[in-house]
Amino acid sequence: MTSKSLNLTERLTIAVDRLEKHQGEKKWAGLSEPLDSLILTILSQNTNDNLRDQAYARLRSSFPTWQEVVEAPVEKIEEAVRIAGLSKQKSANIQAFLKWTVEQFGEYSLMSLADMDDDEAIGLLTAQKGVGIKTAAVTLMVTLGRDLCPVDTHVRRISKRLGWVNEKTSAEKTFWQLRPYVPAGRGYSLHMNLLQFGRSVCQARKPRCGGCFLWDECRWEGKGINKE
Numbered sequence: 314m315t316s317k318s319l320n321l322t323e324r325l326t327i328a329v330d331r332l333e334k335h336q337g338e339k340k341w342a343g344l345s346e347p348l349d350s351l352i353l354t355i356l357s358q359n360t361n362d363n364l365r366d367q368a369y370a371r372l373r374s375s376f377p378t379w380q381e382v383v384e385a386p387v388e389k390i391e392e393a394v395r396i397a398g399l400s401k402q403k404s405a406n407i408q409a410f411l412k413w414t415v416e417q418f419g420e421y422s423l424m425s426l427a428d429m430d431d432d433e434a435i436g437l438l439t440a441q442k443g444v445g446i447k448t449a450a451v452t453l454m455v456t457l458g459r460d461l462c463p464v465d466t467h468v469r470r471i472s473k474r475l476g477w478v479n480e481k482t483s484a485e486k487t488f489w490q491l492r493p494y495v496p497a498g499r500g501y502s503l504h505m506n507l508l509q510f511g512r513s514v515c516q517a518r519k520p521r522c523g524g525c526f527l528w529d530e531c532r533w534e535g536k537g538i539n540k541e
């Protein structure tokens with residue numbers, strides 16, 4: 314049977330199996346505070362992991378508690394996170410999100426999300442300004458171990474190249490379209506492995522198609538342009 318005659322669940326299963334075979338199964342690290350991860354993910358928008366981490370470290374060292382972040386003049390928050398870019402927008406969103414958190418849950422913690430199902434938690438988080446589906450899904454997956462496969466730039470690009478979604482599908486739509494087909498219990502491993510694969514093999518500009526272990530699954534018309 315060729316991969317063209319397989320349904321999406323079967324094709325995603327082939328991909329997750331092969332990614333784990335070549336890159337190892339990725340295991341969830343365990344429970345942590347979702348609020349910290351969510352603020353980190355807001356900072357990650359349109360920047361790389363290194364600058365995101367530097368901005369987060371500066372924010373936490375300048376304002377050791379979330380209450381201090383809320384009470385600080387917004388310009389001071391902007392200053393602290395400037396290195397990650399879009400600092401005006403990110404600092405306003407962070408302060409607004411923290412205020413909402415304490416109003417909603419009575420504390421600077423999102424641990425109450427653990428009592429909600431995925432859809433309820435996603436709905437609540439994405440109703441807040443600056444929190445998109447990627448931020449919500451990453452937070453729930455990383456901190457509460459929810460079985461989701463968030464779609465960032467790497468996951469979206471690879472999903473298009475493997476023909477899981479079409480060329481014009483947005484990251485948000487890619488998440489919703491793939492969600493029912495992600496093999497149960499494997500969302501975390503699939504997401505983390507797609508990130509690794511996108512950074513090391515299926516790169517945006519120069520994909521290393523020559524040694525690609527998903528070559529036969531790839532439906533991208535540009536595949537093979539770079540034989541590296």
Ligand code: SF4
Nearest residue numbers: 515520522525528531
């Ligand atoms: S063949 Fe090339 S474009 Fe296709 S998945 Fe592999 S690295 Fe990516």
